[in-house]
Amino acid sequence: RVDHDRLWSSLMELGQIGGTEKGGVCRIALTDLDRQGRDLFVRWAKDAGCTIKVDQLGNVFARREGRDPAKPPVMTGSHLDTQPTGGKFDGAYGVMAGLEVLRVLHDSNYVTEAPIEVAVWTNEEGCRFAPAMVASGVFGGAFTLEHALSIKDRDGVTFGEALKQIGYDGKEPVGGRPIGAFFEAHIEQGPILEREKKTIGVVTGAQGQRWYEINWTGMESHAGTTPMEGRRDALVGAAELIVAARTIGNRPNGRSTVGVIDSLPQARNTIPGRVFMTVDFRHPDDAELTKMDAEMRAAAADIARRHGLEVKIEQIWYFPPSPFAKELVDAVRRGAEQAGYPHMDIVSGAGHDACYVNRVAPTAMVFVPCKDGVSHNEIEDASKGDVGAGAQILLQAMVERANA
Amino acid sequence: RVDHDRLWSSLMELGQIGGTEKGGVCRIALTDLDRQGRDLFVRWAKDAGCTIKVDQLGNVFARREGRDPAKPPVMTGSHLDTQPTGGKFDGAYGVMAGLEVLRVLHDSNYVTEAPIEVAVWTNEEGCRFAPAMVASGVFGGAFTLEHALSIKDRDGVTFGEALKQIGYDGKEPVGGRPIGAFFEAHIEQGPILEREKKTIGVVTGAQGQRWYEINWTGMESHAGTTPMEGRRDALVGAAELIVAARTIGNRPNGRSTVGVIDSLPQARNTIPGRVFMTVDFRHPDDAELTKMDAEMRAAAADIARRHGLEVKIEQIWYFPPSPFAKELVDAVRRGAEQAGYPHMDIVSGAGHDACYVNRVAPTAMVFVPCKDGVSHNEIEDASKGDVGAGAQILLQAMVERANA
Ligand SMILES: NC(=O)NCCC(=O)O
Ligand SMILES: NC(=O)NCCC(=O)O
Numbered sequence: 001r002v003d004h005d006r007l008w009s010s011l012m013e014l015g016q017i018g019g020t021e022k023g024g025v026c027r028i029a030l031t032d033l034d035r036q037g038r039d040l041f042v043r044w045a046k047d048a049g050c051t052i053k054v055d056q057l058g059n060v061f062a063r064r065e066g067r068d069p070a071k072p073p074v075m076t077g078s079h080l081d082t083q084p085t086g087g088k089f090d091g092a093y094g095v096m097a098g099l100e101v102l103r104v105l106h107d108s109n110y111v112t113e114a115p116i117e118v119a120v121w122t123n124e125e126g127c128r129f130a131p132a133m134v135a136s137g138v139f140g141g142a143f144t145l146e147h148a149l150s151i152k153d154r155d156g157v158t159f160g161e162a163l164k165q166i167g168y169d170g171k172e173p174v175g176g177r178p179i180g181a182f183f184e185a186h187i188e189q190g191p192i193l194e195r196e197k198k199t200i201g202v203v204t205g206a207q208g209q210r211w212y213e214i215n216w217t218g219m220e221s222h223a224g225t226t227p228m229e230g231r232r233d234a235l236v237g238a239a240e241l242i243v244a245a246r247t248i249g250n251r252p253n254g255r256s257t258v259g260v261i262d263s264l265p266q267a268r269n270t271i272p273g274r275v276f277m278t279v280d281f282r283h284p285d286d287a288e289l290t291k292m293d294a295e296m297r298a299a300a301a302d303i304a305r306r307h308g309l310e311v312k313i314e315q316i317w318y319f320p321p322s323p324f325a326k327e328l329v330d331a332v333r334r335g336a337e338q339a340g341y342p343h344m345d346i347v348s349g350a351g352h353d354a355c356y357v358n359r360v361a362p363t364a365m366v367f368v369p370c371k372d373g374v375s376h377n378e379i380e381d382a383s384k385g386d387v388g389a390g391a392q393i394l395l396q397a398m399v400e401r402a403n404a
Numbered sequence: 405r406v407d408h409d410r411l412w413s414s415l416m417e418l419g420q421i422g423g424t425e426k427g428g429v430c431r432i433a434l435t436d437l438d439r440q441g442r443d444l445f446v447r448w449a450k451d452a453g454c455t456i457k458v459d460q461l462g463n464v465f466a467r468r469e470g471r472d473p474a475k476p477p478v479m480t481g482s483h484l485d486t487q488p489t490g491g492k493f494d495g496a497y498g499v500m501a502g503l504e505v506l507r508v509l510h511d512s513n514y515v516t517e518a519p520i521e522v523a524v525w526t527n528e529e530g531c532r533f534a535p536a537m538v539a540s541g542v543f544g545g546a547f548t549l550e551h552a553l554s555i556k557d558r559d560g561v562t563f564g565e566a567l568k569q570i571g572y573d574g575k576e577p578v579g580g581r582p583i584g585a586f587f588e589a590h591i592e593q594g595p596i597l598e599r600e601k602k603t604i605g606v607v608t609g610a611q612g613q614r615w616y617e618i619n620w621t622g623m624e625s626h627a628g629t630t631p632m633e634g635r636r637d638a639l640v641g642a643a644e645l646i647v648a649a650r651t652i653g654n655r656p657n658g659r660s661t662v663g664v665i666d667s668l669p670q671a672r673n674t675i676p677g678r679v680f681m682t683v684d685f686r687h688p689d690d691a692e693l694t695k696m697d698a699e700m701r702a703a704a705a706d707i708a709r710r711h712g713l714e715v716k717i718e719q720i721w722y723f724p725p726s727p728f729a730k731e732l733v734d735a736v737r738r739g740a741e742q743a744g745y746p747h748m749d750i751v752s753g754a755g756h757d758a759c760y761v762n763r764v765a766p767t768a769m770v771f772v773p774c775k776d777g778v779s780h781n782e783i784e785d786a787s788k789g790d791v792g793a794g795a796q797i798l799l800q801a802m803v804e805r806a807n808a
Contacts, residue, residue: 083624083673084668084674085677125671125673126673127669127672127674130672154670188629189628190630191631220487220780221778221780222593222780222781223661223663223780224611224613224659225592225593225594225753225754226753227594228650228658228659233661235646235663235665236647236650239642239646239650239662242639242640246632246637246640249632250632257627257672257675258639258676259627259670259671259673260670261665261667261670263664263665265487265489265531266558266663267780268531268534268615268682268684269487269529269684269780270661271661271663271780273489278672282628348628348629349626349628349630350626350673373629374623374625376624376625376671376673377624377626
């Protein structure tokens, strides 16, 4: 019942906002391009008969009224911000799939019992304001509103300032109202569904994450005159930890990434005295994640001692492994079965807004395959048939739930 | 005969221009602070009776006429630019010591046979425009004028543009005229003189250097969903090479430093796809430097293969070990002996403008100790007595040579 062509063309039109030469999208959270993406969604949602509300973190809710407005809404949604090297599908797909649900209902004048809402969550990627999913996190009670608004990007701009700048500093409180159910459609961002030739991933939960900010302090000194023995080279320390973190990640189902590094004073012939770096550890098993934490701290302490460095490790985010609501996961699986799509259960390697909404409402996710399992890359791709299939499952599950 | 207090107070006054909170100096080449430092020198040199000429690379020459203006001048000088984390002495000392020579001659109305000149060489540090000593390099015939003017900083600004910006794009040709002798006074920037309790280092030459720019290309991908096995993480490759380069430097008299690293896209949860880094290798023995080059290339190729990365290594600078002119080195040693200063022969760990001038004129250098051997650091320090002693040796050697 969903219109594959309409969904696809909306995705492609949205992908023009921040579109890159290589066919990707760079639409960083709370920039003017993010505003343009939001404006387009708002316009389309109004055309589909919705009313719009914006909360104090800029989360946007497009609402299609139900026969009983007092019933808690059945909600879907995702995010419109991207990575610096992002693609057209990560996040945007979940929002456009929700819009397609609204359009199908609008075109057929179908009114559900409970209201239907489509959410756009602010700053899901976490690459500008760390950690990820901070606005759905406040919605789900994981962080306070004040904390989220005060997070600074690398230039010192706060989330709150940037939000005001783009005019999406809404009045609604963040969360605190009953939600009947939440569904999120997303590309898998990994290689499993494609390899297993499945159209639908029935997401049972997301693996755990720990994010760190690490500061190394050594001593600037002359590259030509300072003997190797006495050096306190902060970049050598950081490099050894990058290698160690990689090794720590090399365990079954482990993931480890150093995504950001800043070295000072950035002079070819001065030994670096200060380095900032991040670490992103993931594992589906919380006990393993705890071991990874301990192993990294031990490695860093050893490196610091050997090189005469000071090291400060701050864990800025702990995201425990998050299983979704069984009855909603079952509903997604049943939907895929009934529609005849090849499907499998899958654990998400990425965090998603759904994981935080899951703390205040029953939640589930629908994955579709992406080309070569690649995401956070401009070449990210998916097929029209697969994204259409995911939206169809979403539509069925939401209507079923809204009429239950 | 030199005035220790006057020399010291000029050094301290100059150190205010770009002075940092920690007592260091950040006066990057061809910035407005560099201009202010030059303006101050020019004023002081004029006050000491000199005429000023500026060449096409902004090298400044303050000239005190000799009894025979046709005689090739005896020259000294150094540089006024600093590292981002620079001190008050590196470079500035050699210029102020030259100024002190001019002032002593001026005050006593002493006229040498040959003219005396004090030079300020542009962009010695090489941290904004790589490589180091590029303007004295053109003077010495190591690079072309066009090459030097076209070098870009990390923001894409050329040397020529920056030079015009500060108004020091002079008319004089760069070099091509006879120089009778060149002397440069400098802090050692290393720990040897202090350890050996010597006031004067008789510099026999400078060790060799090779500077590299290395670009790694991998593939951006999602930190949470991309399995460790298939990753093409450019930052892991760079980190392994930083560790390998460090090991390569760990040989007798070897030096190895990675001073600059830039990783993209700088997102915590995206695997880095592109990394730029520099390597600075040094050794007094050219054969060892060649071995270090080969070892690094082998290490990089191995790393690239293991991680599915592309690596491009460009050697952007080769500076061979540079012995100074025996007769001038002997003159410095004799001067130290006669003045009764504890002294020793020493090889410079750093490159200096003198090394390039050495290619077109007999050249030598005078080192004085610096505190704890620390340079390229804001805490760089030296004693009034030592810097005065070095200037005294400079004065004697220059006058002796100018009257020879
Ligand atoms: N879906 C997605 O890429 N979310 C960003 C947060 C994460 O890195 O897991
Ligand atoms: N003297 C000095 O620090 N020169 C900079 C060039 C080098 O790193 O050797």
